[in-house]
Amino acid sequence: MTNLGSGTVYTETVVWSPPEAYVNDVPYQLAIIELEGGRRITGRIEGDRVQIGERVSFTEFRNNVPFFRKSS
Amino acid sequence: MRQVAIVGIGKTAFGAFADRDLRSLAVEAGQKALEDAHAKPSQVEVFNLGNFAGPSFVGQNHLAPYVAAEMGITGIPATRFEAACASSGAAFFHGVSAVAAGLYDVVLVTGVEKMTSQTTPRVTEILAGAGDLCGEVRAGATFPALFAMIARRHMYQYGTTREQLASVAVKNHQNGAKNPLAHMRKVITMEQALNGKPIAEPLTVYDCSLISDGAAAVLLVPFERAAEFTDKPVRVLGTAQTSDYVALDEKEDITTLQAVKTSAQKAYQMAGVKPADIQFAEVHDCFTIAEIIAIEDLGFVKKGEGGPYSLAGRTCLNGELPVNTSGGLKSKGHPVGATGVGQICDVAQQIRGEAGERQVRRNSLGLAQNLGGSGATSVVTILGAA
Numbered sequence: 001m002t003n004l005g006s007g008t009v010y011t012e013t014v015v016w017s018p019p020e021a022y023v024n025d026v027p028y029q030l031a032i033i034e035l036e037g038g039r040r041i042t043g044r045i046e047g048d049r050v051q052i053g054e055r056v057s058f059t060e061f062r063n064n065v066p067f068f069r070k071s072s
Numbered sequence: 073m074r075q076v077a078i079v080g081i082g083k084t085a086f087g088a089f090a091d092r093d094l095r096s097l098a099v100e101a102g103q104k105a106l107e108d109a110h111a112k113p114s115q116v117e118v119f120n121l122g123n124f125a126g127p128s129f130v131g132q133n134h135l136a137p138y139v140a141a142e143m144g145i146t147g148i149p150a151t152r153f154e155a156a157c158a159s160s161g162a163a164f165f166h167g168v169s170a171v172a173a174g175l176y177d178v179v180l181v182t183g184v185e186k187m188t189s190q191t192t193p194r195v196t197e198i199l200a201g202a203g204d205l206c207g208e209v210r211a212g213a214t215f216p217a218l219f220a221m222i223a224r225r226h227m228y229q230y231g232t233t234r235e236q237l238a239s240v241a242v243k244n245h246q247n248g249a250k251n252p253l254a255h256m257r258k259v260i261t262m263e264q265a266l267n268g269k270p271i272a273e274p275l276t277v278y279d280c281s282l283i284s285d286g287a288a289a290v291l292l293v294p295f296e297r298a299a300e301f302t303d304k305p306v307r308v309l310g311t312a313q314t315s316d317y318v319a320l321d322e323k324e325d326i327t328t329l330q331a332v333k334t335s336a337q338k339a340y341q342m343a344g345v346k347p348a349d350i351q352f353a354e355v356h357d358c359f360t361i362a363e364i365i366a367i368e369d370l371g372f373v374k375k376g377e378g379g380p381y382s383l384a385g386r387t388c389l390n391g392e393l394p395v396n397t398s399g400g401l402k403s404k405g406h407p408v409g410a411t412g413v414g415q416i417c418d419v420a421q422q423i424r425g426e427a428g429e430r431q432v433r434r435n436s437l438g439l440a441q442n443l444g445g446s447g448a449t450s451v452v453t454i455l456g457a458a
Contacts, residue, residue, distance in 0.1 A: 013220035019197040
């Protein structure tokens with residue numbers, strides 16, 4: 001799969017009331033990431049929580065869902 | 073194009089009704105609208121049913137003839153309209169179009185949803201079907217999460233605060249407490265609203281509308297025939313439906329819902345009025361942030377000023393622009409497929425001077441705004457006194 005590279009958090013939330021498929025994941029952070037080049041994608045944040053404007057790096061796809069982590 | 077009138081309105085109570093099925097709710101609302109217009113089922117020439125997810129919530133499909141036949145209505149076009157939470161707004165828009173075009177004279181538009189027979193995680197999943205399943209929903213987005221992300225961005229760009237969001241909930245519960253058909257008829261305090269259980273940060277349970285059962289209906293005829301049905305017709309001055317991208321991450325600026333702006337512009341133009349002329353409105357407060365964005369995108373206030381305007385009480389029942397005098401989706405309830413027509417009934421009720429202790433004084437020009445998904449469908453309707 002493609003490496004999405006790094007990007008900036010455009011917006012985010014922490015979900016506490018999940019859909020049926022994700023009841024075991026809560027709470028989880030969901031974010032819209034603006035990638036280099038301007039394209040936006042919705043993905044999950046792993047590790048430390050992030051805020052709007054912070055830099056994140058792509059880690060991997062899990063079940064076609066892109067995961068990102070706060071850039072060090 | 074012919075002028076269209078609403079000559080009958082009918083609503084069930086909104087709430088959690090374990091003993092009621094989808095069809096009985098839709099039939100009750102439709103019969104009330106017909107009775108209100110002194111009309112017989114045999115006079116109905118078209119039946120439009122707004123319903124978002126009956127097949128998922130209750131398993132039944134082919135809903136429009138299923139409901140119509142139970143009312144004794146057969147032999148006519150009976151069609152279900154699906155546009156997420158704007159399903160019955162869309163059913164209404166197309167009903168008005170048919171009458172305005174001169175194709176039909178008597179059109180019954182009903183909206184219905186039966187949601188409470190499912191668990192909250194299951195309801196959350198069914199509602200998420202109004203989002204993009206291959207992108208945002210697969211990543212774990214729920215509708216509260218999508219609007220939470222809109223709220224975060226609105227806070228970031230315009231300094232909107234938690235108190236401003238909460239003030240919408242407090243105000244809508246004040247109104248809903250006075251509405252005999254509302255789902256949650258209780259007032260809440262600012263402190264409660266600020267300290268609710270988190271659903272999707274920064275939204276708490278008090279920022280979210282309710283999971284409800286209910287139905288609403290209106291009867292439409294050409295204005296020139298209104299007197300055959302009622303002595304209190306309400307004029308449909310303008311109605312417009314527009315679309316946009318389904319996925320939130322495809323919208324250029326998520327603090328503005330483009331479909332709301334375009335549908336509002338078209339409806340204002342059709343009605344020949346300006347935002348400042350509107351005296352009161354029912355807007356789609358599926359979440360508190362949605363009401364703040366709605367009053368901005370409808371042109372009542374400038375972008376970014378919706379929060380301060382709400383917190384200052386200007387949208388209260390006795391404010392300069394009463395918004396959601398019914399209690400809104402927050403307190404009145406949100407049986408999603410019924411919401412669009414429900415709002416139109418609420419605006420019509422105000423124009424007819426029948427809103428009881430919620431009655432607004434300036435009641436000759438009102439607006440209803442019905443939103444589907446995170447803004448992929450918007451229907452704006454402007455109603456006026458005859």
